[in-house]
């Protein structure tokens with residue numbers, strides 16, 4: 045039954061396979077020789093459960109998706125005030141590698157363009173470049189929940205060809221906006237861009253931000269909620285470079301892209317998404333990555349500015365109402381994440397019952413995605429030879445005209461549903 049979400053993901057991915065527009069990054073040979081058709085999509089729930097579709101085990105370099113994480117680390121280590129003195133939070137409207145600073149402050153406009161990202165590296169404490177890099181590397185790994193590796197060839201190439209970034213770093217030094225030796229800072233920046241991830245790593249890193257700095261897989265707190273809120277804020281306004289406005293309007297999730305073909309997107313409190321597809325548009329964003337995030341947002345109702353009331357715990361109670369009859373009492377406002385939790389819990393426990401009764405008496409509000417998922421649940425149960433009943437006295441969960449699978453098995457009270465279930469099981 046949790047398969048329903050898997051099928052959504054597979055379907056949405058499949059719809060974008062034919063999209064072959066865009067071109068591989070070719071400023072270094074390593075990026076130009078990857079398989080252009082590689083395509084992986086991963087969704088991590090806020091409790092660390094991962095749905096994967098396509099090439100989710102393919103490693104690629106994190107590139108600019110490193111920027112929000114190093115910024116978060118700098119905030120975590122030296123605090124917001126000290127970071128704000130060196131890096132702004134205004135969208136630049138310029139290309140990611142623009143050689144520019146804010147006209148009045150003479151500091152980088154934001155941490156998501158190269159100038160701000162290089163400045164952020166210089167703010168991470170460390171007596172030597174190695175020490176600084178190790179701290180960064182350890183932080184990314186803690187967010188991903190596994191030890192990440194560095195692509196040494198990409199690193200060597202980034203370093204050999206990085207004159208634009210060198211120009212940026214020296215410009216910052218000339219304005220007094222960069223601490224330390226610019227070449228040492230650049231070396232760490234090139235290394236951080238060369239850290240290898242999969243779409244699943246990105247989804248997990250995004251889920252760690254979605255959980256306010258707690259890695260849901262490992263249970264380890266990597267930073268605090270205030271750091272995450274600030275990081276997500278700049279991802280919203282600046283994460284997709286000069287496409288940020290379009291992105292926020294259409295997708296509505298804080299996100300960051302990289303020229304390695306990755307995108308990480310965060311739905312606060314709910315989930316993390318990682319996409320890999322290396323063909324890029326003119327702005328340096330993955331073409332399929334952008335398209336797939338648009339679809340996910342629309343189809344799963346993920347736009348973060350969708351106005352709905354705060355959801356509390358979805359499953360209020362789970363209990364047996366007789367031999368092989370289990371009741372799932374759901375409450376509050378039901379969105380994708382809540383419905384997914386209900387489906388997955390029932391799927392996990394399905395060996396323990398023959399009839400699942402979904403008690404929706406206490407549901408306040410529900411969106412179409414959650415409605416479709418709960419409606420689809422009965423078909424999922426049927427695949428396992430189980431039955432699903434719905435208690436929905438006011439037609440709030442599934443209005444009469446949309447009952448579909450549930451027609452004939454909707455009850456006014458739990459007692460009615462239990463009586464029917466007993467009858468069914470005794471036949």
Ligand code: GLN
Nearest residue numbers: 107108140237302303328
């Ligand atoms: N290493 C690349 C650079 O600094 C990263 C750019 C990116 O992913 N947008 O130019």
